[in-house]
Amino acid sequence: MNTQRKTANPIVAGLAAVSLAMGSTAVLAEPRSYKIDDNHFAITFEVDHLGYASVIGMFLKAEGQFEYDAEARDVPSGTVVVQSASVFSNHEKRDEHLRKDDFLHSEQHPEITFEVTDFEPTGDDTGKLTGDLTMLGQTHPVTLDVTLNKAAEYPISHEEYTLGLSASTTIQRSDWGMTYALDPLMVGDDVHLRFEFEAIRDNNGWF
Template sequence: MKRNCSSAVIAATTAAGLALASPSALAEPATYVLDEEHFSMAFEIMHIGYAPVMGMFRDVEGQFEYDEETKELTSGTLTFKSKSVFTNHDKRDDHLRNEDFLNSGKFPDITFEVTGFETTGDNTGVVTGDLTLLGQTRPVDVDVILNKSAEYPIGHKEYTLGLTAETTLNRSDWGMTYGIENDLVGDEVRLRFGLEAIRESGWF
């Protein structure tokens, strides 16, 4: 009877240990790195009131720490190279890179640093962060949708998050005022992101 009792105690202890060691119990933030081959960021700004001009930044990198079990985003950074701006018009792109707009020679990087995150639904949330542009830093709220999280079916085969995000801001808040007074270029800028982020190997 003692042997059976001891076996039962060991079995129970083992089961409890396994339960405590389950993925949900050990959940912690994982590092996700931006897949630069599957990232799109479009901006839209009105031109003389006629129609919006649309463009993008083609050079971006970033990563973030996210706990999918608890839906906690603990940190993250995106860096855009201002010189990589693209609107499918060479002369306009050169103008966007000069002192009237992005001043790429003096400010090569545009950065977004995560400062907070609030869950708003099963797969939605609001990311709060500091956007640094033209040497000035201002807070920005970004609406985020988690579209999918799973092992990638092709290529790298790593666990991947797929996200959509968008926000609207006024460029004048960062001191970019060219063309606003005479209504040549709008102040409001609409931003939309589509991205895939790969969980770093070695995370368990």
């Protein structure tokens, strides 16, 4: 992904380090740590209901962090933790049902987690991010299409270097054992997930 930084000539050194040719001085580039901004972070889901229309909802509580190497265009690691009980679809009884064992079983499985395992650039500002999604006590790989919208110092507020990203994927809920209302089909198996967030760079030092 392109963070609008000055282009350099990378030389592979191990898995994550990059040596930059800048005049006569070689500068070592390494992954930097980013924390997802709680105030600018949205997770939405969309699933078909009886073929009439899609139910669109959100998870209201989540946090995450990741490492990003801008020169190597790599995401060595990252974790997102979502509180399953924070599900919201603008319908109180439906949300209560979503928290029960037919769906998210929030009492027994309060957290949904995503752990980064791989990243493959597909363009200057796009890539495929693969990770392990754990939900309902089961873990399966998921690949998200990611777009880097902007990378720059924030113009207001904290004024720190910030990434703006969009990501999306589609999963089959039955892969995690969530089979309620599939036979007969009332609620679709495909769940479309979308993530919009800003992430602030940790300026305490290099990893």
